[in-house]
Amino acid sequence: DAGVTQSPTHLIKTRGQQVTLRCSPKSGHDTVSWYQQALGQGPQFIFQYYEEEERQRGNFPDRFSGHQFPNYSSELNVNALLLGDSALYLCASSLSGRYYGYTFGSGTRLTVV
Amino acid sequence: SQQGEEDPQALSIQEGENATMNCSYKTSINNLQWYRQNSGRGLVHLILIRSNEREKHSGRLRVTLDTSKKSSSLLITASRAADTASYFCATDSRAGGTSYGKLTFGQGTILTVHP
Numbered sequence: 732d733a734g735v736t737q738s739p740t741h742l743i744k745t746r747g748q749q750v751t752l753r754c755s756p757k758s759g760h761d762t763v764s765w766y767q768q769a770l771g772q773g774p775q776f777i778f779q780y781y782e783e784e785e786r787q788r789g790n791f792p793d794r795f796s797g798h799q800f801p802n803y804s805s806e807l808n809v810n811a812l813l814l815g816d817s818a819l820y821l822c823a824s825s826l827s828g829r830y831y832g833y834t835f836g837s838g839t840r841l842t843v844v
Numbered sequence: 845s846q847q848g849e850e851d852p853q854a855l856s857i858q859e860g861e862n863a864t865m866n867c868s869y870k871t872s873i874n875n876l877q878w879y880r881q882n883s884g885r886g887l888v889h890l891i892l893i894r895s896n897e898r899e900k901h902s903g904r905l906r907v908t909l910d911t912s913k914k915s916s917s918l919l920i921t922a923s924r925a926a927d928t929a930s931y932f933c934a935t936d937s938r939a940g941g942t943s944y945g946k947l948t949f950g951q952g953t954i955l956t957v958h959p
Binding site for chain 1: 877879884885886887888889890891892932934945946947948949950951952
């Protein structure tokens with residue numbers, strides 16, 4: 732039973748560039764959420780996708796966008812990267828309507844230089 | 845923004861001792877969850893307690909929830925060196941009765957268990 736898979740594991744980008752992070756949810760899950768975790772902080776909710784639509788969004792600028800595909804996998808795109816975007820980006824999957832814990836991937840460590 | 849605060853920020857104990865971490869939050873919740881994170885990698889779900897529950901056990905873990913005080917505690921009994929990690933509480937609030945929950949995390953407690 733595969734868990735949540737994220738790629739790549741590490742990424743170094745230059746300020747102003749664009750980046751795409753990918754996530755495959757746990758088998759049987761249909762909802763994907765993305766979180767940003769700065770060093771020494773707790774994760775912060777970016778947005779959530781269900782049925783290929785953004786259902787909820789946290790307090791993040793429009794530079795952060797996403798997509799969910801028919802197979803429930805998801806992408807997180809960040810445009811015009813800033814140094815402050817350096818963080819661990821976590822993907823979490825869940826089953827809609829179920830009040831269970833979320834399954835998190837191991838994350839993508841993004842460094843912006 | 846963070847939902848609440850965790851206390852203490854760091855905890856150092858010896859193997860075999862119990863570890864207690866506290867979490868406070870600000871808004872009404874559907875459930876509260878505790879997660880563990882090793883070395884800045886992925887989060888591992890430990891336990892979920894619903895808003896109508898007061899106490900829950902899972903192995904060496906005991907979680908309490910006091911919705912009147914908007915607080916929760918996580919107790920790890922008979923700790924082991926392998927329990928060394930960061931522990932986060934997260935509240936799951938579902939606005940308008942939707943199924944679309946989102947987690948709001950505290951800043952975490954760093955637990956170090958010395959052999």
